[in-house]
Amino acid sequence: METVYSRVGIFDRSCLIDTGKLIEIAYYLASEGRRFITLTCGKEISGRYILMYHFEVDMKIVSYKVRIHEKDKIPSISLIYPSALLIENEIAKRFNLKFAFSQCGSQPVEPDVKNAGSKKRVIYSSSDEEREVLFGPIHPDLMEPLGLKLLLHDDTIIDAKPVTGYVSRKIEEMLIGKSIINANSLIQRICGRCSISHSLAYCQGIEELYAIDIPERAKYLRIIWAELERIQHHLSLLSNIADILGAGLLSAQINRIKEKLLDIFYEVNGKRYVTGMIIIGGINADIDRDDEIKIVVTLDEALSQIKLIRQKMMNNKIIRKRLCQVAEISADHVLKLGVVGPAARASGVVNDVRALNNSIYRCLDFTPVIVQNGDCYSRISLLFDEIIQSVNLIEQSIDNIPGGKVHTEVNFNSKGEIISRVEQPSGELIYYIKTGAKGFIENISVKTASMANFNVFIEALKGSCIDDIAVIMNSFGICMACLER
Amino acid sequence: MLHVGCSGCNACSVELSACFEPRYDIERYGIRAVDSPEYADILVITGAINEKSSILLEATLKRTYKPIMLMAVGNCACSGGVFQQKNNYLKAVSGIENADVYVPGCPPEPKVIIDGFKIAIQKNADSDMYKSKREQPDENNSSSVINIALNETVLNAANSEAKKSV
Numbered sequence: 124m125e126t127v128y129s130r131v132g133i134f135d136r137s138c139l140i141d142t143g144k145l146i147e148i149a150y151y152l153a154s155e156g157r158r159f160i161t162l163t164c165g166k167e168i169s170g171r172y173i174l175m176y177h178f179e180v181d182m183k184i185v186s187y188k189v190r191i192h193e194k195d196k197i198p199s200i201s202l203i204y205p206s207a208l209l210i211e212n213e214i215a216k217r218f219n220l221k222f223a224f225s226q227c228g229s230q231p232v233e234p235d236v237k238n239a240g241s242k243k244r245v246i247y248s249s250s251d252e253e254r255e256v257l258f259g260p261i262h263p264d265l266m267e268p269l270g271l272k273l274l275l276h277d278d279t280i281i282d283a284k285p286v287t288g289y290v291s292r293k294i295e296e297m298l299i300g301k302s303i304i305n306a307n308s309l310i311q312r313i314c315g316r317c318s319i320s321h322s323l324a325y326c327q328g329i330e331e332l333y334a335i336d337i338p339e340r341a342k343y344l345r346i347i348w349a350e351l352e353r354i355q356h357h358l359s360l361l362s363n364i365a366d367i368l369g370a371g372l373l374s375a376q377i378n379r380i381k382e383k384l385l386d387i388f389y390e391v392n393g394k395r396y397v398t399g400m401i402i403i404g405g406i407n408a409d410i411d412r413d414d415e416i417k418i419v420v421t422l423d424e425a426l427s428q429i430k431l432i433r434q435k436m437m438n439n440k441i442i443r444k445r446l447c448q449v450a451e452i453s454a455d456h457v458l459k460l461g462v463v464g465p466a467a468r469a470s471g472v473v474n475d476v477r478a479l480n481n482s483i484y485r486c487l488d489f490t491p492v493i494v495q496n497g498d499c500y501s502r503i504s505l506l507f508d509e510i511i512q513s514v515n516l517i518e519q520s521i522d523n524i525p526g527g528k529v530h531t532e533v534n535f536n537s538k539g540e541i542i543s544r545v546e547q548p549s550g551e552l553i554y555y556i557k558t559g560a561k562g563f564i565e566n567i568s569v570k571t572a573s574m575a576n577f578n579v580f581i582e583a584l585k586g587s588c589i590d591d592i593a594v595i596m597n598s599f600g601i602c603m604a605c606l607e608r
Numbered sequence: 609m610l611h612v613g614c615s616g617c618n619a620c621s622v623e624l625s626a627c628f629e630p631r632y633d634i635e636r637y638g639i640r641a642v643d644s645p646e647y648a649d650i651l652v653i654t655g656a657i658n659e660k661s662s663i664l665l666e667a668t669l670k671r672t673y674k675p676i677m678l679m680a681v682g683n684c685a686c687s688g689g690v691f692q693q694k695n696n697y698l699k700a701v702s703g704i705e706n707a708d709v710y711v712p713g714c715p716p717e718p719k720v721i722i723d724g725f726k727i728a729i730q731k732n733a734d735s736d737m738y739k740s741k742r743e744q745p746d747e748n749n750s751s752s753v754i755n756i757a758l759n760e761t762v763l764n765a766a767n768s769e770a771k772k773s774v
Contacts, residue, residue: 260664263643266621267613268664289660290615292691292698312690315619378629396619396715604618
């Protein structure tokens with residue numbers, strides 16, 4: 124059995140280093156402005172582990188391996204890269220390891236960026252008291268449990284500490300030992316709203332590793348389903364936001380449009396949400412000419428209605444007052460805290476996996492949409508822009524789609540490891556997959572966009588009203604099921 | 609009804625909130641979403657149950673006024689779903705308390721969830737346990753799924769007004 128490292132440059136080089144050199148390398152990369160992506164841990168022999176740090180250098184992924192014993196104290200890089208703290212905590216709990224701040228001081232991490240949040244709230248209160256309130260795990264505005272310990276000064280938030288762990292299902296541990304084809308059904312159920320992106324990242328990684336060439340028609344169909352899911356996800360965020368802001372009629376109109384899109388999923392596949400369209404080797408079901416015409420017709424009707432709703436929503440005085448200058452983040456925060464997705468693009472930073480050279484979107488005419496002023500208003504107007512762009516991409520791919528088969532045969536006859544990247548509706552999704560002999564999974568690690576954006580969300584709550592928490596959470600696109608898979 | 613979302617993948621919660629939208633309007637049957645457990649007649653549970661979520665669920669059940677109905681929506685809440693494994697720390701709703709209505713599906717469509725509510729209402733009407741919670745139905749009136757009991761004074765007042773106008 125031979126070990127296979129990537130074929131097309133997604134996973135460029137990996138080298139073994141000592142723990143002493145880790146901090147030097149992290150300082151060097153941070154000074155050059157490189158982004159930290161994720162950290163994975165694998166068990167070698169009992170008592171010995173191997174840690175892999177992945178960074179992004181010039182649009183490619185570079186990784187460094189460190190061999191450790193379970194009683195070592197590993198130097199933590201969270202003072203250099205604050206986005207690493209969440210992942211280090213998870214790995215420390217799961218494998219019983221210890222990370223130490225000894226080389227960089229003994230203080231816990233405070234990110235070095237200030238002034239995130241709203242600046243405009245004026246407080247007309249007679250007392251200076253601060254109270255502590257639990258924004259409970261179950262709340263009528265939230266769909267999933269999330270606990271927040273808030274320090275309030277008469278309706279504005281001064282400090283927020285999250286309490287998570289209500290949605291963790293330990294899916295990565297369940298996947299170890301499963302066969303490669305059977306793992307797909309668990310991976311689709313990590314998150315119900317973005318299930319196509321998860322299975323797309325997994326299948327693209329496995330096909331890259333085993334050099335499986337899928338037919339051209341399957342590539343265009345994958346783009347169509349991924350973009351349809353993006354439209355459905357953005358519409359559900361917008362209807363939640365409109366409902367919480369009090370515009371119940373707008374949210375009902377947005378849902379009426381969304382139901383027509385879900386009819387397309389239902390007629391081709393039989394299910395609305397967790398569809399199972401994407402499998403290793405291509406696509407599960409084909410569409411005929413009638414379906415293509417139906418997609419174009421429904422999207423054309425939907426587009427004119429969405430533009431009208433956008434006019435009503437974004438030009439309303441009350442909605443503008445509640446959204447402008449709320450939870451503002453700057454381009455500095457984006458670069459230092461590792462923000463991805465629409466939250467980064469709304470602050471003026473280009474961050475889109477679909478624009479890379481080796482993505483399936485290179486056959487279409489695509490440029491990422493960017494908006495300045497990273498507050499809630501610009502993030503929400505970016506959601507509308509992306510819906511319009513997705514409709515354009517679907518129409519382009521229906522014009523250019525070739526005929527042919529939709530599925531190829533598949534053979535797993537070696538082992539190896541690979542990283543694959545996909546643009547989820549809420550940001551960048553990264554899978555690290557390591558397969559063993561006879562087609563079984565040895566190790567898997569998932570990094571979602573909600574994990575990257577969670578720290579910024581908590582920072583951006585400072586200074587905003589307690590009624591706006593759910594609106595800010597929906598504008599960042601944070602999904603608790605993706606956060607604690 | 610009060611929706612308690614435990615550790616699930618979100619698809620069942622989205623389908624449940626789609627029941628309140630114009631296409632599958634559920635408020636015409638008299639079912640309303642409330643904000644706290646004291647006002648709820650039925651608790652709808654979606655998603656599998658974690659160690660931490662079981663504490664949440666038991667705490668909300670303590671705050672409700674008895675009798676209360678439980679409805680489990682989705683495969684994960686009914687039996688564990690895809691996450692049924694040995695040595696796993698996820699369990700179904702029946703690990704805490706037996707539910708009255710189970711709605712299977714991954715995720716179930718809104719039509720199926722509305723069917724589940726209909727069964728819950730009929731169970732409410734048939735069972736002895738819930739009789740003290742509503743008034744006795746009138747035998748002269750025709751029976752329907754939702755029994756509406758009219759107050760006699762209102763009927764008498766309406767009849768006397770009709771006689772006066774004539």
